[in-house]
Amino acid sequence: MTSKPPRGYFAIGVEGLSKPGNLGNLMRTAHAFGAAFAFTVDADRALGRTGSDTSRSAQHMPYFAWPSVGEMDLPAGCKLVGVELLDDAVELPSFGHPLRAAYVLGSEAGSLSPQMVERCDHVIKIPTAFCINVATAGAIVMYDRVRTMGRFAERPVAAGAPSEDLAAHVHGKPRFRSGRRPETIFQAKKQPPDAGERRE
Numbered sequence: 001m002t003s004k005p006p007r008g009y010f011a012i013g014v015e016g017l018s019k020p021g022n023l024g025n026l027m028r029t030a031h032a033f034g035a036a037f038a039f040t041v042d043a044d045r046a047l048g049r050t051g052s053d054t055s056r057s058a059q060h061m062p063y064f065a066w067p068s069v070g071e072m073d074l075p076a077g078c079k080l081v082g083v084e085l086l087d088d089a090v091e092l093p094s095f096g097h098p099l100r101a102a103y104v105l106g107s108e109a110g111s112l113s114p115q116m117v118e119r120c121d122h123v124i125k126i127p128t129a130f131c132i133n134v135a136t137a138g139a140i141v142m143y144d145r146v147r148t149m150g151r152f153a154e155r156p157v158a159a160g161a162p163s164e165d166l167a168a169h170v171h172g173k174p175r176f177r178s179g180r181r182p183e184t185i186f187q188a189k190k191q192p193p194d195a196g197e198r199r200e
Contacts, residue, residue, distance in 0.1 A: 006145070006146060006149035006150040006151075007099060007149070008098075008099035008100050008101075008149070009036040009100055010035055010036060010097075010100070010101045010102065010103065010142070010145060011030075011035055011036050011037045011038060011039060011074075011078070011101075011102040011103070012026065012030050012035055012038055012039075012102070012103045012104075012105075012138050012141070012142060013038055013039035013040055013041060013064075013102065013103070013104050013105070014026065014040055014041070014043070014104065014105045014106070014107060014134055014138075015040075015041040015042055015069070015104055015105070015106060015107060015112055015113060015116050016041070016042050016043065016044075016106065016107035016110055016113070017040050017043040017044065017107055017108070017134070018043070018044040018107060018108060018109070019108055022108060022133070022134050022135045023040065023043075025135035026038065026134065026135040026138045026139075027063065029135065029138060029139045029142065030061070030138070030142065031060055031061060033139075033142040033143070033145075033146055034146075035061060035142070036061065036062075037061050037062040037063065037064060038061065038062075038063050038064075039063065039064040039065070039066060039072075039102070039104075040064075040065050040066070041066045041067075041068065041069060041072060041104065041116070042066075042067060042068055042069070042113075043065060069113065069115045069116050069119055070115075072119070074102050075100070077100050078100045078101065078102050079098040079100060079101050079102070079121040079122065080101075080102050080104060080119055080120045080121050080122075081097075081098070081101050081102065081103045081104070081120060081121065081122045081123070081124060082103075082104055082112050082116060082117055082120035082122070082123040082124070083103055083104065083105045083106070083112075083123075083124055083125070083126070083137060083138075083141055084105075084106055084111055084112045084117065084123055084124075084125060085111075085125050085126075085128075085131060086117075086123055086125060088123070089123040089124055089125035090122065090123070090124045090125070091124070091125060091126075091127050092124050092125065092126050092127065092140070092141065092144055093127065093144070095122070095124045095144075097144075097145045097148060097149055098121070098122070101145075103138070103141050103142075104116060104120070105134050105137055105138055105141075106134070107134070108133075108134055124141075126140055126141070
């Protein structure tokens with residue numbers, strides 16, 4: 001049985017990005033992992049063409065270039081997750097990913113701005129000894145999301161492939177808040193008005 005795509009959606013972006021190659025690599029990886037959109041915030045206006053984006057991801061998913069943190073316009077209910085090496089940040093392997101999330105990373109030569117950190121609903125960190133390339137960091141975060149929220153065969157304790165395939169999903173019966181059976185609701189809708197009733 002093949003793996004199933006995770007529920008929900010995610011986006012990924014960078015604040016203060018300055019290198020076209022990093023943007024291209026990040027967008028190509030986001031496209032591969034099934035991101036809903038990509039974005040930049042306060043990026044260098046001279047980014048130009050991203051030659052490293054060989055999948056031409058902008059043709060397949062939206063890309064937003066927001067001038068500032070205040071002008072970010074995320075979808076309703078989308079949680080902003082900062083990726084930064086802060087002391088009080090949650091380590092990525094222990095983080096529960098929101099169903100709808102936008103991940104934002106700091107620039108190549110800097111960190112997330114205090115304004116961005118303040119806006120984030122969560123801040124996470126990759127457990128490394130020092131900072132890594134922004135596109136690489138984004139790939140690790142996206143992999144962790146897909147790995148933890150997707151449906152895959154159980155990883156074995158010993159080395160090697162799983163001993164059992166992914167179990168087929170079993171759909172339950174419909175549930176109605178009213179507690180009435182589906183056929184009862186259908187019959188009620190089908191009943192014509194009484195002959196003696198007159199509509200105004």
